[in-house]
Amino acid sequence: MTGTAVKLSNISKGYGTSRVLHDIDLEINAGEFMTLVGPSGCGKSTLLKILAGLDQPDGGLIEIGGEIANQFRPSKRNIAMVFQSYALYPHMRVRDNLAMPLIMANLPFAARMPVIGSLIPGMSAKRQKINTAVATVSKTLGIEALLERKPSELSGGQRQRVALGRAMVRQPGVFLMDEPLSNLDAALRTQVRAELVELQRRLKATFVYVTHDQVEAMTMSDRIAVMMDGAIVQVATPGEIYAAPADIRVARFIGSPPINILPATVGAQGQVQLFGESQNLRTDLMPGDRAQIGIRPEDVIVAAQTTLRSVRSPHEARIRLIENLGNEVILHLNISGDNQTEVAARLAQREWSAIRESSSDSDRVRVGLSSQRFLVFDSTGSRVQTEEIHDSQRLEVVS
Numbered sequence: 066m067t068g069t070a071v072k073l074s075n076i077s078k079g080y081g082t083s084r085v086l087h088d089i090d091l092e093i094n095a096g097e098f099m100t101l102v103g104p105s106g107c108g109k110s111t112l113l114k115i116l117a118g119l120d121q122p123d124g125g126l127i128e129i130g131g132e133i134a135n136q137f138r139p140s141k142r143n144i145a146m147v148f149q150s151y152a153l154y155p156h157m158r159v160r161d162n163l164a165m166p167l168i169m170a171n172l173p174f175a176a177r178m179p180v181i182g183s184l185i186p187g188m189s190a191k192r193q194k195i196n197t198a199v200a201t202v203s204k205t206l207g208i209e210a211l212l213e214r215k216p217s218e219l220s221g222g223q224r225q226r227v228a229l230g231r232a233m234v235r236q237p238g239v240f241l242m243d244e245p246l247s248n249l250d251a252a253l254r255t256q257v258r259a260e261l262v263e264l265q266r267r268l269k270a271t272f273v274y275v276t277h278d279q280v281e282a283m284t285m286s287d288r289i290a291v292m293m294d295g296a297i298v299q300v301a302t303p304g305e306i307y308a309a310p311a312d313i314r315v316a317r318f319i320g321s322p323p324i325n326i327l328p329a330t331v332g333a334q335g336q337v338q339l340f341g342e343s344q345n346l347r348t349d350l351m352p353g354d355r356a357q358i359g360i361r362p363e364d365v366i367v368a369a370q371t372t373l374r375s376v377r378s379p380h381e382a383r384i385r386l387i388e389n390l391g392n393e394v395i396l397h398l399n400i401s402g403d404n405q406t407e408v409a410a411r412l413a414q415r416e417w418s419a420i421r422e423s424s425s426d427s428d429r430v431r432v433g434l435s436s437q438r439f440l441v442f443d444s445t446g447s448r449v450q451t452e453e454i455h456d457s458q459r460l461e462v463v464s
């Protein structure tokens with residue numbers, strides 16, 4: 066099984082008067098794990114259905130394996146789809162559920178009858194081929210022991226694997242998956258997530274995977290396409306999406322806890338100003354423009370309030386809430402003097418314990434916001450390039 070490339074150009078779609086997809090362009094490489102991620106209602110499932118042939122676009126081209134596929138019926142598109150509801154035939158054993166797509170594609174109606182079918186010449190060879198394909202897929206997915214069971218006798222994870230097996234038997238070039246893990250509990254989700262990635266690498270198949278879960282998107286994908294309001298805002302690797310989001314909506318959507326967004330302005334020489342103080346960063350924005358600074362919670366420097374160990378040019382902050390996650394701690398802080406500004410900071414548990422031990426004030430900490438870590442967005446939310454002005458006042462923890 067090898068993957069097939071997919072290209073979507075200018076895809077648009079509306080229902081009634083509302084436009085759901087706006088000129089979508091997306092190229093997916095053969096053998097790539099591409100995830101469509103975005104908030105509920107942004108158009109992910111609609112795009113997947115259009116790719117599958119279950120819905121028609123109002124405009125635009127769908128190319129699968131280099132061929133224009135707009136007019137191809139779903140069964141002719143060399144794709145298989147796995148939905149969140151596994152849609153297994155409840156009255157059939159797992160073996161028959163797995164065989165069904167091949168039976169429908171390869172055996173004429175009469176040959177599907179148990180008795181008459183066995184009398185039609187040439188059919189037993191075809192049946193044999195189908196049995197072999199079912200055996201191969203069950204071995205790949207480790208579900209051989211389940212073949213004689215009905216779906217009601219399976220766990221959620223096992224059903225999910227059977228649904229995947231049913232997609233695999235026809236050896237499609239492209240797998241489309243719409244939230245396939247959402248019916249699984251948290252522990253099983255993590256396990257099946259890893260299994261799916263491993264399977265995709267092994268099959269070298271093209272996966273187009275829809276989820277609203279950013280953790281799934283970040284951990285599974287070669288590349289992620291972030292969708293907002295019917296448009297693709299950014300297509301990039303998980304690392305790039307996290308470190309260099311093109312848009313403030315992408316920055317906010319990826320990362321947990323979410324990125325901190327602080328209001329800023331632009332000074333006379335283009336320097337970024339936060340809390341009225343000039344930062345070591347310059348942008349091409351016009352003096353007087355409004356800007357927004359994004360800083361990830363793990364990039365917020367926290368130090369004890371009452372010890373020598375502190376932060377240069379610190380902000381005083383009051384601790385509003387402590388979320389203890391065991392291995393790490395999320396602090397929700399109010400920057401003093403400006404109770405409107407809330408900042409979340411993420412620390413390793415060890416770091417937090419050290420701060421606690423060295424501080425006599427359990428309500429307050431010092432916070433450093435290093436401009437080196439700032440992502441700067443203009444007033445429309447597009448990220449802008451920045452340049453460091455000088456190095457001498459870099460914020461850092463000093464002893």
Ligand SMILES: Nc1ncnc2c1ncn2[C@@H]1O[C@H](COP(=O)(O)OP(=O)(O)OP(=O)(O)O)[C@@H](O)[C@H]1O
Pocket residue numbers: 080085103104105106107108109110111112277
């Ligand atoms: N058949 C339809 N008729 C009318 N509107 C529809 C239809 N299908 C989808 N929509 C609308 O199109 C928009 C996009 O829906 P879609 O299901 O593609 O979003 P999604 O990103 O997959 O959301 P979710 O994560 O909640 O599944 C939504 O506003 C939805 O209400």
